[in-house]
Amino acid sequence: MWQQTRFGTKGEIFGIIEKPYKLSSQNSLVVTFPGLGQAMSEKNYLFSNLRKRLSAIGQWQLQFDYYGHGDSYGELGDVTITSMVDNSIEVINSVVKDNKPKCIYLVGNALGAVIAQKVANMLEYTLNITCVPILISPPLNLPKVMDVLEKEIIEKIEREGKLDSQLLVPGYDYYTLSDFDIDKYKYFTSLGAHMLYLHGQCISKNMLDELEQLNPFEIIFGSKQCGYIIFGEKDNESINKSMNLSKFKKFSLKNVMYYYQHPSAMDELIDLIQLIIKKNEKEL
Known part of the structure; x- marks a missing residue:
């Protein structure tokens, strides 16, 4: 039971x-x-x-x-x-x-x-x-975070501490992925994330730092x-x-x-x- x-x-x-x-x-x-x-x-x-x-x-x-x-x-x-x-x-x-x-x-x-x-x-x-x-x-x-995300996004998350994952992996077509950057999508998918549910939630600089070293x-x-x-x-x-x-x-x-x-x-x-x-x- x-x-x-x-x-x-x-x-x-x-x-x-x-x-x-x-x-x-x-x-x-x-x-x-x-x-x-x-x-x-x-x-x-x-x-x-x-x-x-x-x-x-x-x-x-x-x-x-x-x-x-x-x-x-x-x-x-x-x-x-x-x-x-x-x-x-x-x-x-x-x-x-x-x-x-x-x-x-x-x-x-x-x-x-x-x-x-x-x-x-x-x-x-x-x-x-x-x-x-x-x-x-x-x-x-797993590739390095620095090789997946743009320099501008990395600088923005360093300033703000965390960002909505929609900014890290933009896209709205969750079924055919027509508007997703496939390298970013594959990166977060390999970690077990589902974009439909990850979007709307934030990822922190500390998490990305640890992923970079992982x-x-x-x-x-x-x-x-x-x-x-x-x-x-x-x-x-x-x-x-x-x-x-x-x-x-x-x-x-x-x-x-x-x-x-x-x-x-x-x-x-x-x-x-x-x-x-x-x-x-x-x-x-």
């Missing part, structure tokens, strides 16, 4: 916990990490559908909204990669303080995959719990854990680069670049995550 929960000293982080009938140290915990600007349910309700699937087999699970996302307090313009990692650590520590799981599966999409990997590295050290990252479309080939490949390459990485089979650049990630088993989704591009790809992804967890549980 699932229950809504608030986390943090001020109850500013909203989440959902799904617990098995009898919780013990023999249970593993699944935690999901959505991409930039996404609520805990993720695009096309990926993580909510995953939770419903795994709840049928009694899986202990945690979903939550980062600060400035979904139902949690705050605005996206106050969010940074650092705050997303800090929120994640705080929430997970709260959930496991009374019941230590034998393993934590960290399932992240896009920028959420990078957050998941960062959190996995920190949790294994602080909690001494086996962590298994399951990374969906991490942006391994190297997802190096973070994942430096993983202390063995894990799993999943790409759409049309994402050839990422698939090729991931071949250098020797600690990760690789999987691909048929006929797409991203899971949300076809319902069958999302179904395939949910099946795959369930299979990975089931198989890994047998090996623990």
Whole structure:
């Protein structure tokens, strides 16, 4: 049975916990990490559908909204990669303080995959719990912000501190993308953002500064854990680069670049995550 929960000293982080009938140290915990600007349910309700699937087999699970996302307090313009990692650590520590799981599966999409990997590295050290990252479309080939945005926009955000994302990625044709700069669109899409929902929200200078310094490949390459990485089979650049990630088993989704591009790809992804967890549980 699932229950809504608030986390943090001020109850500013909203989440959902799904617990098995009898919780013990023999249970593993699944935690999901959505991409930039996404609520805990993720695009096309990926993580909510995953939770419903795994709840049928009694899986202990945690979903939550980062600060400035979904139902949690705050605005996206106050969010940074650092705050997303800090929120994640705080929430997970709260959930496991009374019941230590034998393993934590960290399932992240896009920028959420990078957050998941960062959190996995920190949790294994602080909690001494086996962590298994399951990374969906991490942006391994993320360009530099300075190469994507115009100098004038960067100077404007430096002056003002934050800007409406409509100014960063102008466009109104969300279906054919006829008036979007495709390089900008691809950049923010690779982080997990959906332009229709990102527009109207601000992105801060601090977030762009952290994105400028972000190297997802190096973070994942430096993983202390063995894990799993999943790409759409049309994402050839990422698939090729991931071949250098020797600690990760690789999987691909048929006929797409991203899971949300076809319902069958999302179904395939949910099946795959369930299979990975089931198989890994047998090996623990």
